[in-house]
Amino acid sequence: MPKLYSGAKIVFKCLEDQNVSHIFGYPGGAVLPIYDELKNFNSIKHILVRHEQGAGHAAEGYARSTGKPGVLLVTSGPGATNAVTALTDAYMDSVPLVCITGQVPTHLIGTDAFQECDTTGITRPCTKHNWLVKDVNDLAEIMHKAFEVATTGRPGPVLVDIPKDIQFQKAKYKNYKNNKKLNGKSHNNYSQKNIDELINLISKAKKPIFYTGGGVINSGTKASELLRELVYATGFPITSTLQGLGCFPADDNQFLGMLGMHGTYEANNAMYSCDLMINVGARFDDRITGKIDEFSPKSKKVHIDIDPSSINKNVKVDLAIVGDIKSVLTTTLKTFKKSKKNFSKSNKSQISNWWEQIQKWRSKRSLDYIGSDETIKPQYAIERLYELTKDKDAYITTEVGQHQMWAAQHYKFNKPNRWMTSGGLGTMGYGLPAAVGVQIAHPKKLVIDIAGEASVLMTMQEMSTAVQYNLPIKIFILNNEYMGMVRQWQELLHDKNYSESYTAALPDFVKMAEAYGCVGIRAKTPEELDDKIIEMLNTDRPVIFDCLVDKQENCFPMIPSGKPHNQMLLGPKDQKEKKITGKGRTLV
Amino acid sequence: MANSKSAYSFAGKKQKPDTHIIVVWVDNEAGVLARVVGLFSGRGYNIESLAVAEVDQKQSISRITIVTTGTPQVVDQIKLQLKKLVPVHKVADFKREDKNVIFKEMALFKFVANNGKLNKAFEACKNFNPVILDKTNKSNVIQITALRREIDIMSKNLKKFGLVSVSRTGAVAMTRGSEIFK
Numbered sequence: 147m148p149k150l151y152s153g154a155k156i157v158f159k160c161l162e163d164q165n166v167s168h169i170f171g172y173p174g175g176a177v178l179p180i181y182d183e184l185k186n187f188n189s190i191k192h193i194l195v196r197h198e199q200g201a202g203h204a205a206e207g208y209a210r211s212t213g214k215p216g217v218l219l220v221t222s223g224p225g226a227t228n229a230v231t232a233l234t235d236a237y238m239d240s241v242p243l244v245c246i247t248g249q250v251p252t253h254l255i256g257t258d259a260f261q262e263c264d265t266t267g268i269t270r271p272c273t274k275h276n277w278l279v280k281d282v283n284d285l286a287e288i289m290h291k292a293f294e295v296a297t298t299g300r301p302g303p304v305l306v307d308i309p310k311d312i313q314f315q316k317a318k319y320k321n322y323k324n325n326k327k328l329n330g331k332s333h334n335n336y337s338q339k340n341i342d343e344l345i346n347l348i349s350k351a352k353k354p355i356f357y358t359g360g361g362v363i364n365s366g367t368k369a370s371e372l373l374r375e376l377v378y379a380t381g382f383p384i385t386s387t388l389q390g391l392g393c394f395p396a397d398d399n400q401f402l403g404m405l406g407m408h409g410t411y412e413a414n415n416a417m418y419s420c421d422l423m424i425n426v427g428a429r430f431d432d433r434i435t436g437k438i439d440e441f442s443p444k445s446k447k448v449h450i451d452i453d454p455s456s457i458n459k460n461v462k463v464d465l466a467i468v469g470d471i472k473s474v475l476t477t478t479l480k481t482f483k484k485s486k487k488n489f490s491k492s493n494k495s496q497i498s499n500w501w502e503q504i505q506k507w508r509s510k511r512s513l514d515y516i517g518s519d520e521t522i523k524p525q526y527a528i529e530r531l532y533e534l535t536k537d538k539d540a541y542i543t544t545e546v547g548q549h550q551m552w553a554a555q556h557y558k559f560n561k562p563n564r565w566m567t568s569g570g571l572g573t574m575g576y577g578l579p580a581a582v583g584v585q586i587a588h589p590k591k592l593v594i595d596i597a598g599e600a601s602v603l604m605t606m607q608e609m610s611t612a613v614q615y616n617l618p619i620k621i622f623i624l625n626n627e628y629m630g631m632v633r634q635w636q637e638l639l640h641d642k643n644y645s646e647s648y649t650a651a652l653p654d655f656v657k658m659a660e661a662y663g664c665v666g667i668r669a670k671t672p673e674e675l676d677d678k679i680i681e682m683l684n685t686d687r688p689v690i691f692d693c694l695v696d697k698q699e700n701c702f703p704m705i706p707s708g709k710p711h712n713q714m715l716l717g718p719k720d721q722k723e724k725k726i727t728g729k730g731r732t733l734v
Numbered sequence: 735m736a737n738s739k740s741a742y743s744f745a746g747k748k749q750k751p752d753t754h755i756i757v758v759w760v761d762n763e764a765g766v767l768a769r770v771v772g773l774f775s776g777r778g779y780n781i782e783s784l785a786v787a788e789v790d791q792k793q794s795i796s797r798i799t800i801v802t803t804g805t806p807q808v809v810d811q812i813k814l815q816l817k818k819l820v821p822v823h824k825v826a827d828f829k830r831e832d833k834n835v836i837f838k839e840m841a842l843f844k845f846v847a848n849n850g851k852l853n854k855a856f857e858a859c860k861n862f863n864p865v866i867l868d869k870t871n872k873s874n875v876i877q878i879t880a881l882r883r884e885i886d887i888m889s890k891n892l893k894k895f896g897l898v899s900v901s902r903t904g905a906v907a908m909t910r911g912s913e914i915f916k
Contacts, residue, residue, distance in 0.1 A: 270769060271776045274821040295820060432742060454812035458807065629873065635741065707741055 150316040160289035174221025176248030179313035196607035199577035202232020207583030215242040223261030234272040238570025242301035274306040283316040300453040351422035359426020360389030365471035367405040372475035385413035396558035411512035418711035438508040440710035528556040545601030549628035575604030655692035664688035749805035761821040783904030845897025855895035
């Protein structure tokens with residue numbers, strides 16, 4: 147007679163077999179049996195958050211910074227609905243999450259019981275797949291399948307909904323078997339012919355560019371190494387999406403910076419004018435492409451992606467290679483080295499005009515801003531933060547808004563998995579809990595949340611979590627008292643009618659830090675900024691850093707929506723030089 | 735448009751839409767129809783008709799037949815998105831004009847009229863394998879199988895013979911010849 151385990155115990159046995167070391171969660175009536183088992187599993191540490199959305203984002207930060215799936219455990223009803231934002235965020239940004247929710251007992255499902263909601267119904271459009279466990283004998287298999295679905299192919303969130311009576315019932319535990327592929331869904335679907343075609347295009351291109359995205363990071367650190375090797379071997383310029391930052395060193399000469407709505411002038415113009423675009427693990431998002439009809443009109447487009455439905459979704463491509471980036475790049479490099487020895491030398495003259503053109507665009511210095519001795523410019527704050535932390539292998543998370551774009555523009559990432567930001571969904575309040583998750587995964591590392599004062603207030607309660615677990619996260623708030631990006635759009639598009647974008651009655655962040663039991667630091671002038679940042683870095687406790695910045699600063703350069711890449715709006719310096727008045731403003 | 739106030743770009747050129755019949759083989763499990771239908775509604779795709787039933791009891795596989803209209807790009811997306819769903823085994827796509835595929839839909843017509851009209855109604859249906867399922871002295875129920883468009887026309891034309899109620903299944907499809915879709 148094999149041993150029988152309760153459903154709650156089976157949950158933990160599965161987590162153990164999946165090598166889960168941390169789960170983020172919040173208890174409640176419908177998950178109490180699972181919480182009761184926690185004491186019997188020492189290898190799994192539970193992190194108690196203050197709100198289920200925080201558990202989700204913390205699990206996302208954990209997953210993005212480690213490449214392992216993040217796990218969260220929440221109760222039925224409000225527990226599940228609070229986690230929906232984080233699940234949707236993870237779905238948009240392809241982050242592997244396993245969300246375990248409690249559910250009311252089977253016999254009460256459908257009766258509008260206390261804390262009942264249709265969890266699988268609500269989360270169906272924001273998960274890769276979800277399961278309502280109706281029989282305890284299926285539980286182990288479903289749990290393992292959940293991990294498999296979350297981590298294979300294009301990663302994403304999954305949810306397992308477990309009614310309370312199932313948590314009590316007993317069943318045999320079926321050990322994890324890597325059984326046959328899920329309904330035959332394969333992830334590498336390309337042939338050597340595709341690769342040969344790609345190399346043929348590479349060898350003919352006169353104005354090539356690599357356009358890389360989060361898929362490279364999701365494919366593992368090896369994929370980033372291979373990408374670097376290929377980019378160096380070809381000598382081609384490379385630009386990256388917001389999510390792809392870090393897979394290629396930002397301080398390398400071949401790197402043109404981020405592209406898209408707030409990307410650099412050289413990256414966007416190169417995208418517009420290129421004759422060969424090699425998209426590696428990015429998805430032609432609307433913040434990247436601008437006006438789709440005029441997107442890179444003269445180029446041959448190659449798209450390497452693990453998700454077949456990403457191909458031709460927004461932009462029609464000439465060559466699609468469906469597969470895992472790591473595997474595709476390995477094959478490409480192998481073929482490339484065999485057939486094109488000394489390529490970069492022989493190719494240099496072919497693309498030298500292209501590089502000259504790029505240097506001309508570069509000389510615009512589109513990220514420049516007008517400095518100040520009196521007020522802290524937000525860009526300056528990020529630059530100083532970067533200079534003072536660049537040797538510390540820091541992990542950066544952000545909230546959403548102007549500060550996020552400034553961080554992407556001015557903080558230079560040289561390694562993958564160091565940059566955690568909400569790109570697809572654009573979730574304000576993502577950064578603080580994400581920093582909690584990152585610090586849990588990397589206890590000895592420096593973790594900074596570059597934040598805005600409006601975003602950070604959305605999930606501020608997680609400071610309490612940071613204090614409870616002695617997580618020395620640094621919340622670096624660029625405080626301009628406005629929802630800055632909203633204010634910027636209102637300035638440019640709605641005749642400076644700043645409707646509801648100013649936050650009156652902000653809390654005193656230094657006092658707030660003290661109330662939470664952490665350290666508050668405030669910087670008011672550029673002069674004192676460096677010392678204050680150093681003070682923050684020397685504090686081995688959670689810190690809220692209130693950096694009072696210029697309230698009027700806008701984030702440039704910018705592609706106004708509905709415009710193609712070659713019609714960028716540059717910063718105030720350039721606008722002054724060009725004296726854009728009247729007519730120029732209708733650009734926006 | 736020059737003075738855009740949108741945070742999003744504008745819709746570009748539109749391709750011409752076509753009618754397609756999409757056949758999906760799925761695991762017959764709880765919520766699977768909601769997943770398929772939710773994918774259509776969530777992404778703004780059309781469903782003109784839908785037919786679903788289990789076709790393999792042993793492996794519990796259901797076959798869903800969906801008639802939809804969309805541009806080639808949208809239809810491609812529908813197929814690729816469907817293939818990503820975990821319970822989906824395979825997806826077939828046929829154009830309505832495809833000569834190698836049989837499309838059929840069944841309809842039940844209820845007529846209330848005098849005998850003369852009822853007979854005329856049956857006569858009018860004779861090209862579509864009519865079967866009388868129920869008959870009284872002032873009414874009958876006729877079953878026909880035909881193409882979607884034919885049933886559309888029939889249900890319009892039969893009004894004059896006392897047609898009072900129509901129930902129809904939605905199209906199902908099968909390839910001609912010995913080949914099956916893999």
